[in-house]
Amino acid sequence: MKCSTPILALLIAPVAYAKVRGVTEIECGGQQWNIDQVQSASDESFDHIQAGTTVGKNDYPHKFNNREGFEFSKECTHPLYEFPIVTGGDYEGGPPKTDRVVIGSVKRDIAYFCGAVTHTGAVGNNFKECRDQGNKTRSRAEHRIMRRGVRLPSM
Secondary structure (H helix, E strand, O other): OOOOHHHHHHHHOOOOOOOEEOOOOEEEOOEEEOHHHHHHHHHHHHHHHHHOOOEOOOOEOEEOOOOOOEEOOOOOOOOOEEEEOEOOEOOOOOOOOOEEEEEEOOOOOOEEEEEEEEOOOOOOOOOEEOEEOOOOOEEOOOOOOEEOOEEOOOO
């Protein structure tokens, strides 16, 4: 059987893998983000952290201060970083719009998707949580915590 060069190239090409684990589809203030968009923004954030580079006037990715008191899953260790998610590719500067991915547990070659936040519907420069299908974020003021799509009972 004869093997063509393009197929052979695909077989020996390096395999791309997700650098940020735990990514899910999200909805931020009515804006739907599919898993590929969320993965891309999360991986781009991770790449900048690893390279020690930033983008845009606000130097993204930067540490997420969590002034609103969101509670992230135990897989997300500090420091946490926020990075804009935008339509049409990865954020490269300019006005960052309203939605951000948040990553944490940054190690040498991997990080973890903690969740997403949005300015849409929030007062001032605050954030509100985005809805996702995995690692949920909840305000510490709430008594229930979301983990892996299962609402745990209040204690």
